[in-house]
Amino acid sequence: MNIGFASKQSGLPSKTIRYYEDIDLIKPGRASNGYRDYSEQDIHSLTFLHRARDLGFSIEECRLLMSLYNDKNRSSSEVKSLALNKVATIEKKIAELTSMKEMLTRLATDCHGDNRPDCPILDEIAGERNTPT
Amino acid sequence: MNIGFASKQSGLPSKTIRYYEDIDLIKPGRASNGYRDYSEQDIHSLTFLHRARDLGFSIEECRLLMSLYNDKNRSSSEVKSLALNKVATIEKKIAELTSMKEMLTRLATDCHGDNRPDCPILDEIAGERNTPT
DNA sequence: CTTGACCTTCCAGTAACTAGAAGGATTAAA
DNA sequence: TTTAATCCTTCTAGTTACTGGAAGGTCAAG
Numbered sequence: 001m002n003i004g005f006a007s008k009q010s011g012l013p014s015k016t017i018r019y020y021e022d023i024d025l026i027k028p029g030r031a032s033n034g035y036r037d038y039s040e041q042d043i044h045s046l047t048f049l050h051r052a053r054d055l056g057f058s059i060e061e062c063r064l065l066m067s068l069y070n071d072k073n074r075s076s077s078e079v080k081s082l083a084l085n086k087v088a089t090i091e092k093k094i095a096e097l098t099s100m101k102e103m104l105t106r107l108a109t110d111c112h113g114d115n116r117p118d119c120p121i122l123d124e125i126a127g128e129r130n131t132p133t
Numbered sequence: 134m135n136i137g138f139a140s141k142q143s144g145l146p147s148k149t150i151r152y153y154e155d156i157d158l159i160k161p162g163r164a165s166n167g168y169r170d171y172s173e174q175d176i177h178s179l180t181f182l183h184r185a186r187d188l189g190f191s192i193e194e195c196r197l198l199m200s201l202y203n204d205k206n207r208s209s210s211e212v213k214s215l216a217l218n219k220v221a222t223i224e225k226k227i228a229e230l231t232s233m234k235e236m237l238t239r240l241a242t243d244c245h246g247d248n249r250p251d252c253p254i255l256d257e258i259a260g261e262r263n264t265p266t
Numbered sequence: 267c268t269t270g271a272c273c274t275t276c277c278a279g280t281a282a283c284t285a286g287a288a289g290g291a292t293t294a295a296a
Numbered sequence: 297t298t299t300a301a302t303c304c305t306t307c308t309a310g311t312t313a314c315t316g317g318a319a320g321g322t323c324a325a326g
Binding site: 093 | 230
């Protein structure tokens with residue numbers, strides 16, 4: 001299959017598929033005209049990559065997942081710990097974003113938001129509180 | 134003040150401060166020996182940038198915030214809408230991360246996580262469900 | 267035989283830094 | 297005074313995961 005077809009099947013843009021080849025995630029064959037030629041197995045790998053990326057795994061993690069997937073002797077515990085680690089990372093990120101959001105929401109609430117030039121948001125970012133304690 | 138001092142005051146690494154100069158966020162003077170020389174105002178700007186970045190504003194948004202901060206005629210509503218937009222963006226990101234997290238948690242729960250080679254996580258990522266409907 | 271839709275490679279850009287090399291300036295100690 | 301440590305300078309390149317675009321080869325249809 002040509003790259004356009006592989007793209008449709010896997011849901012990844014052609015550019016991305018070529019990029020994945022560049023970084024040695026996949027190695028399709030070549031047709032006599034020089035075009036990349038994707039096997040069923042290649043399409044499968046691309047789809048796998050697409051889903052893993054959507055789940056938030058980095059490229060390097062995907063590389064590991066692929067090798068685990070292809071390793072008939074690997075234990076499922078390796079994969080499970082990878083997944084649980086990722087969950088912890090995501091939780092941390094969510095906590096950070098939540099506190100950022102709360103801060104911004106508070107600032108926006110305090111701001112009258114009209115044409116007056118004084119603005120509590122900017123004042124607080126700048127560290128100038130003109131209403132001390 | 135030298136860059137090292139500016140770094141301590143603002144909490145930004147020297148590298149970052151030089152980078153901010155590269156992209157025209159700040160323009161410190163120069164001492165006779167060629168060293169960058171930061172004024173009180175410069176330190177203030179750097180601290181402002183540090184906090185705004187921590188609040189999740191992009192560099193370009195920081196540039197806008199700085200110009201709004203220095204514009205005596207701007208209305209607080211401009212800043213408020215910027216902040217509220219940012220809140221909405223953050224909420225979207227949190228929702229995405231939450232659904233990623235739920236998916237991964239479910240997969241990890243389904244995984245026995247021992248030495249047996251079959252692994253529901255990899256199977257699901259690959260799209261091979263061996264327990265149909 | 268030309269047109270258009272494919273495909274190829276290669277180069278550059280994105281965001282926001284960070285690391286490191288090579289070398290000059292300053293300061294304190296020996 | 298020399299030397300060593302610590303600053304500072306510029307410049308290049310690497311990071312992550314692509315994305316856009318240019319210049320050009322291939323293929324199928326009319």
